[in-house]
Amino acid sequence: DGGITQSPKYLFRKEGQNVTLSCEQNLNHDAMYWYRQDPGQGLRLIYYSQIVNDFQKGDIAEGYSVSREKKESFPLTVTSAQKNPTAFYLCASSRGSGYSYEQYFGPGTRLTVT
């Protein structure tokens, strides 16, 4: 089955530690995205990548980093510089990066930092 996988589903970390969230897709999509969701808010874009070896900052990139070494994979690292990292993180992909392409989402990772 084609789809997007995110692991783990729940992640717990101590403050001051970096943590990497995994996102893999087998849809052969060119574009991938990372969103953050907080209670009572919509999704906010952290980073996106339109093609392998290229990515751009979204609206709330501070304290996060990404890589896109393979078409299928777009891992997100939450660094210790992120002031409020506890949130639900969603990865998405789309066939292309034009405005007509719908995005498909993974099941998400709930990150808790204490």
Added chain:
Amino acid sequence: AQTVTQSQPEMSVQEAETVTLSCTYDTSENNYYLFWYKQPPSRQMILVIRQEAYKQQNATENRFSVNFQKAAKSFSLKISDSQLGDTAMYFCAFPTGTASKLTFGTGTRLQVTL
């Protein structure tokens, strides 16, 4: 800046009834798409329906339809014959920029009751 507004934080509807969720947006672009996503308690984001702005005809997907008013920048979602499985958060989303980054509204929590 492009914005998406959902003015109904919560709504309730009885099973088999019809409910309409509202969404307004602001953009200076002429050609674009609009999307409604559903997020059930599992938190998986699922595309419900999409509308092409240059098409006069409102999109329909089974029990889901939209009322798209381009001049008013309004994009409401109508759910007919509501089912318990429709209970979810519903997000209106609008792609911005060349990379189809999605700007989301804050969501409407819909509860379908017996």
